[in-house]
Amino acid sequence: DGGITQSPKYLFRKEGQNVTLSCEQNLNHDAMYWYRQDPGQGLRLIYYSQIVNDFQKGDIAEGYSVSREKKESFPLTVTSAQKNPTAFYLCASRGGNPGNTIYFGEGSWLTVV
């Protein structure tokens, strides 16, 4: 099946620990994104990458880091510097015709205790 796979679906971490969320896509899409959703809020852009080995900060990049070493993979690390890390994290990639549609994975719930 083609699609975007995020793992793990649920993750619990202690405060002060870094955690990495995985995102893999087999859609052959060049661009990938990380969004965060909080209750009652829209989706806010954390980081995005238009091509391998390149990425840009989104609106709320502080406390996060990413890498894009392969076209298929765009992992997100939530560092201890992120003040409110508990949220629902969504990975996405861009494709389609004319290439303006962003498709999302199933999301990962991160809870920091």
Place this chain on the structure above:
Amino acid sequence: DQQVKQNSPSLSVQEGRISILNCDYTNSMFDYFLWYKKYPAEGPTFLISISSIKDKNEDGRFTVFLNKSAKHLSLHIVPSQPGDSAVYFCAASANSGGSNYKLTFGKGTLLTVNP
């Protein structure tokens, strides 16, 4: 500053009737607009989109209308079905087809379709 606004947090309609979800934007550079549907604890699913060169796009029960002068778009669902109950997000981009493409989302509207 919220560039994409969905001013109605929730909407309730009867099955078979029309659902109208509204979205306003402030950035005049936005040239491509999308609607997504989202269930709890799942990723958003793309529904329908519209380019700024059009004022209407239709796909089955879903129609999106764009009024550029008012910076307003709406999603019409007719007839509404109980399975349409979900949160609907409006999204916009200022660089359709470009290399720096990203979406700005509204906060969403929870649609409940009652049987």
